Amino acid sequence: MKVKSRIWIEKDNTPFLGYGRIQLLKEVDKTHSMSAAAKSLNMSYKKAWRLLNEINSSAKEPVLEKQIGGKDGGGTYITPYGKGLIKRFENLNQACVTFLEAEFKKW
Amino acid sequence: MKVKSRIWIEKDNTPFLGYGRIQLLKEVDKTHSMSAAAKSLNMSYKKAWRLLNEINSSAKEPVLEKQIGGKDGGGTYITPYGKGLIKRFENLNQACVTFLEAEFKKW
DNA sequence: TATCGCTATATTTACAAAAACATAACGAAC
DNA sequence: GTTCGTTATGTTTTTGTAAATATAGCGATA
Structure with missing residues (x-):
């Protein structure tokens, strides 16, 4: 028996942000490309595009910096604000997991 | 912006136990009937039956006491152990919500 | 032993979410 | 002004999950 959890922000x-979206943001940060990130996560480009745009348009500061066209066709980068979001979400999630596991010992 | 969460036990x-299953157990406890509980939650009887049986066969003590046939066709009751499960799950869930909301203030 | 409403379970149908497919637009570099 | 790989976006197809449907089994009570 173990306790599991999922947290997200609305x-x-x-x-607005949840486990899957964070994965995606991290992959974009690694690859500098929405399409490469999607492929790496076995997700359709279209879905990745939709999720990333939802994030970007809900955030109060830009999360993505996109380059459309250009010598390599373009690319997508995570802003410092976006990187902060990732870190803060992961911290919150980890805190939750730790809390729950401690509580669950009393189960 | 607010933080949301779902916890479950595996x-x-x-x-094994999650939000939906707890709702269902509570409704069975109220109605003394799997079919009435399913209807009240707008769930098919079949799904309710499957979920409840999964719970019952995974728990280390019986959660349900079923009466098949009989003057009113039968019915289903939650054992004291089952009632304890409900209460403990809800306590754990509430603790998690409270913890997360406090943490989220630092967001 | 007939009734009644509940549990038990298989089969079919419907639907919504995801994937697949297709195509346009963009702009730096050569 | 052609090429290239990326972003952008609409349309169609697939698929996996849930609901709907159907039917059998049960047993206390009258």
Whole structure:
């Protein structure tokens, strides 16, 4: 028996950040490309594009910096604000997991 | 912006207790009937039956006491052990929510 | 032994979410 | 002004999950 959890952040009752979106952001940060990140996560480009745009348009500061066209076709980069979001979310999630595991010992 | 969470308990990596199952157990406790509980939660009887049986067969003590046939066709009751499970799960869940909301203030 | 409403379970149908497919637009570099 | 790989976005197809449907079994009570 073990306890599991998922946390996410909502803005106006719609999903803003959750586990999957964080994975995606991290992969974009690594590859500098929405399409490469999608492929690496076995996700369709379209879905990745939709999720990333939802994040970007809900955040109060830009999370993505996109380059459309150009010598290599373009690319996508995570802003320092975006990197902060990733870190803060992961910290919150880890705190939750730690808390729950401690509580669950009393189960 | 607000933080949301879902917690659940797994046994052998398969779901044992989660939010939906707890709702269902509570409704069975109220109605003394699997079919009435399912209807009240707008769930098919079959799904309720499957979930409740999964719970019952994974728990180390019986959670349900079923009466098949009989003057009113039968019914289903929650054992004291089952009632304890409900209460403990809800306590754990509430603790998690409270913890997360406090943490989220630092966001 | 007939009834009644509940549990038990298989089969079919419907639907929504995801994937697949297709195609346009972009702009730096050569 | 052609090429290239990326972002952008609409349309169609697939698929996996849930609901709907159907039917059998049960047993206390009258």
